[in-house]
């Protein structure tokens with residue numbers, strides 16, 4: 893299984909397929925790809941996804957702060 897580095901915590905997490913597959917399904921075993929409110933693309937593990945703010949749209953600055 894392929895692995896990708898989480899943009900939030902720098903952990904290597906397993907992913908189910910190529911980036912395009914992630915885009916289509918929106919989910920993977922260890923994390924997922926997100927396009928944030930500012931248009932930036934990030935790969936995050938589920939732990940980091942849960943730590944993003946829920947009361948507003950997350951931006952790259954929120955990912956950098958994880």
Ligand SMILES: [Zn+2]
Pocket residue numbers: 898899900901902903936937938939940941
């Ligand atoms: Zn992470």
